[in-house]
Amino acid sequence: MSPTERVERVVVQHFAFPLLQALGFDESEIRYEFETGCGQVDLAARKNGDPEDIFFSSPKNPYLLLEAKSRAVNLREGSCYRDAVCQIESYLLAKNCKSAKWGIITNANNIQLWRKHGKVVHPATANLDISSDNIESIVRNLRDKIENYERALTVCVYNNKGGVGKTTTIINLAATLATTTLATKRKKVLVVDFDSQGDLTRSLGATPGKITLTQCLKDPKIDIHAIVQTYRLKYRLKGKQTTLPIFDIIPRDPELETLTDSQSLAYIQKGTRRLRDLIAPLRNEYDYILIDCPTQWLYFSQSGVFAADVILIPTRPDDLSSLNNAARVITSFVPETAKSRQDGGPRTLPIFFNGVSSGSEYTIQLANEEIGKLIDQEKSVDLRPYFWPHFKKGNENKSIFRIPDYAVISSASFDRTPAVFRDRRVLEYYQSLAREYFIDE
Template structure:
C-alpha cells in the first residue's frame, strides 16, 4: 500500500530531532522505494573509525543472503537531518560524499540526503559522487511526484559518467587531457605490464569533440583525402580515417539524427609475435569527431536555431551504452563550451601552477560559470572536480627548485584565490596545496609528438600511460586491488600479546586505519606488522589480513625516500632478517614476491633470498600448480629486467625441474621452463640466436643430470632445435641423438 505522505508529514514536529525523522520519514521512504524490512539496516558502520551512516539499503534478490544480517555491499545510503537543517550545507554534502567513499560503502551506487522537508539524490560512480537531482521540496502537493522521481532514478539511472574537460583559459592542455583520458579509460581491462588497472573490467568509453577547432578530431583521424596523397605512406598504429559514410555531427544537431550514426570506433593496429602473424585492428574507445561545418555554430543565427541543451538531449540514448563519456570543448564562454557544461555530470579543470590566469579562471569557472549553468539545468547539477596540474615543465612534486620561495609564492596565491573568490564557496576542496600525492601531468615532447601519428601518447609510452592512469586513479576509478584506508585508534597488539584466535575482518580494518592515519607506513609500524604476523601465523585469519600485511609493507619499502622504488643492500638485509627469524609463512612469501615484482630494482642478496624461498615453497608438496608457476615467472622476469636471463636463473629452474620431474605439474611450468632456459641459451646480446661451446657444454651437463630425461627437457631441446640460428656441434650431436632416440622433432 502506498504511503500517505501528507499524513506522515503531519506527524513530524517542526522541532523534530534526527531520530524522529529516521523513524517517521526515512523508514516509510525505504519501504516506498520497494525494500523490505530485512533489506536495510540502521547505523551502518562505513569502515572509517566509528562513523556510521543512518541507513544502508540493498535488495536481497539474487544475493543468497539477507542484507539486514550480512550487512555487506550496500546499494543505497541515506543520511537524515533535522527539519531545521539545510541539507545543501557543504558540511552535510561532504559527510554523505565521504561515507560513499569508505571501505564498507564504496560499492554503493546512490546516496540520499533528507530532512523530511527537502530531499536530494546523489550518485556514486567510482571515485566520483555527484548530485542526480537538485534539492527538491517535499512539503507540497508534489511530494508523491518527487518521491516517485527519486525511486525511478534509483531503479533506472544510466551508467555513464559524462566528463567535460574545460578551463575558461586556453593553452592548458584541455584537448591533450581529453584524448589521453579517454585513451587510458579505454585501455582498462587490457593487460599491460605495470598498469595499475590490469585487474579492472573493460570500460566502454566515448570521446566527443565539441570544439570548432577540431583539435581532438585532427589528433585522432586523418581526412579521407589523405589516402590519395601521392608519395605518402601512413603505416602508424593509430591511422584511423574519417569516412563520408558516417553522419556529420552538424547533421545530428540540425536534423535530430541519432549520435549513434556519427560514432567511430577508434582502433590501433596490433601484431602478435611470430613470422606469419597478421596485423589486427583492436578497438579501444569510440569517438564522435567534429566536422568542418561545425565552426558555424559560433554564429548568432545558428545559436538561435540550436539550443546549447541539444547535446545533452543527443547523449541521452548513449548513457546506458558507455561507462564514460569525455567531452572536449573550447575555452571562453560560447555555444560550444556551454553545450559541454550543460551535458556533463562533472567538470575536470586542467591548470598550470605557473600560469596565474589559468588558476584564476578555474576559480571563476567554479564560482560563476557553473552556478549560472546550474540555474539553467532542469535536473542534476554540474559538479567540479579539484583542479589538477597539467603540462608542467617539471614534476613539481619532487623538484628541489620548486621548494622554498617559489612554493611559498604559489601557496600564497592559492590562499588569495580561496579568499577572493570563495566567499560563498569552499574553494579549498578545489585548490589544494601540492604534495607528493598531487596529480601532475608533466610537459613532454612524448605527448605532443604522437599527434603526428594520430595516436594518443598514452598508447605509445608506458610513462605517459602511467601519468594518466594516476589521474584516473585519483579522480575516477579505484584499481581493483587498491587498499581502502581508514583512520582509528592504535590497536596493534603489544609484543607480549598473543593473538590465539586469529584476526577477523573488523580487526583488519581497524589496524589499517591505524597504519594509514598519517598517509604512510613508518619503520616502527613496519616492525609492528612483522611482529603481529609472527603472532598470528597459522591462526584462522581473515584473508584481508594477508592483503594488508603485503600491501602496507611493500609500500613501506618501495616508498622509502633514500631509495624510492628499489630495495638496496641495507633494506634487503633488514627484510631477510625479519622474515628468516622463525621460518617463512604464506604472508611473508607473498610479501617477498610482491616486492620483487613491483620494485624497479632489488639488491642481488634479496633476489637470491626470494628465489630460495620460492624453491622451498613450490617443492613442499612436490608439484607445481598454476599459481606457483605464475609466481615463479613474475619473480624471475622482474629480477631479469633489461639484463636478460642468466645462468643462475637457468640453473634454478633446472634444479626445480629435477625435483618435480614426473609429477602432475601445471602446463604453465613447462612453458616457463622452456621459455626461460631457451632465452638464456639463444638471446645473448653479442650473438643472438647462436649457442656457443660454453653454453652447449652447460646444457649437456644439465640434461639428464638427475638420471632422467623428462618431457620438459624434451620440449626444451625441441624448441632449441627449431628456434636457434646456429648450434655448437657438440650440442647439435646431442639434439640429433635424442631426437632419434625419443622421437621428437
C-alpha cells in the first residue's frame, strides 16, 4: 500500500466512517469497498430493511456512496476535484447502484454532497470547507437533505440564442415523460412558462386564471397552487369528445411583460431568486419541473437558470451562433449563477442538436470542427464533457444526441397538441432524449 493510500485509509476509518454514523447509519448499515459495477467505492450505506436484510451482510441496493481521498489531495478545485466528481458520478450510475440516491466526496478538509435523480447527478451542496467550528452544522445540513429528499428535478431549457427549439423541447419532453413508461412508471410533470412572450402557453392553448403568475411573484402570501393548471389532450372516444390530463402548467399572463421594466421589477422581493422560492412548495409534488424562459440574459432567463437543478441546452448544428452561445452559457452564465446561489448548483447537462435535417452529416462535421475550436480556445473550463460527453482517452467519440427536423414538430402547435401525440417517430425520438439525459434504465 502506497503512502497516499495509507493516508486515504486513515480518512476513511477516522473521518468518513464516523461521518456516516453521524448521518444516521449504524455499523451494520455501512459497507467498506462496495463493488459498484465500475469499481469499488470506499463506503456504501443503506438502512436495514428487516432482520434478514442487513446491509453489512448482504451488500445490495445501496442508498448512499462515499468516496474518500487523502487530505493531501486538493478537493477544493482543479483536476483532482474534477476527477473525484467524475468518479462519484460513475459510481452512482453504475449497474449495482440503481437504488443509490446520494454520493459524498471528501478528504476531511472538504466535503460535497451529490444527488442522483434518475440519470442526472447534480450537487446538493456547495463544495464545503471543513473546520472544527462548522463540522456539526455541516453534518446537520447533510442529514437534513438526505432525510428530506425532494422529489422533483428542476430543469431549465436554455440557450442564449433563439431558434433552437427550447419551447418545442419542453412541450414534447413533458408529454413524453408524463405519458410513456420508459421502463418506469409515468412521471408527474409541471411546465413553467417564464417567457414574457408566452409561446409555450399559446402552443398549449392555456389561458391565465383570475390569479396570475405575476401576482404570485409580487405577493408572497399567494399560494402557488392557485395558478397551476392542467393541460388536457383532446380526443374522440366512441364518437364523443373527451379529454385526458397529461401534465400541469403554470401559464404566462400578459402582465408578465411589464416585468421587463425596472420599476415593475422593484415590486418583486429577491429579484431573480423569487422564482426558485415560488416553486419550492411544488418540488415534492412532481417528478420533473421544466422551465421555459427567453433568450436574452435578463430577468426571466436569469430567474429560470437560478431556479434549476440542471440546465439543458438545445443547439443547431447549422447555427454557429447557437454553439458559441452554448459555450457562453456553460462558461459564464451558469458559473455566475452558481456563485450567487452558493449551494453547488445549477449543473449544465451536455448539449444536443435540435432540428437536424436528413443528409446533414457534412453539417455535423463542420459543427464538430467549430466545437473543437471552442474547446481549444477556452482555458478556464474543459468544454469536452458538455459538447462531446462520450469523448474519452483512447475513444475520441464526438457523437452528439440529435432530434431530427420533422415538419410535424413545428406544425403541431396549430392544434395545441404536442407533436409526440401526432407522430410515432417524434415520440420515439423524445423517448430517446429522455433516456439519454433523464431516465436511468
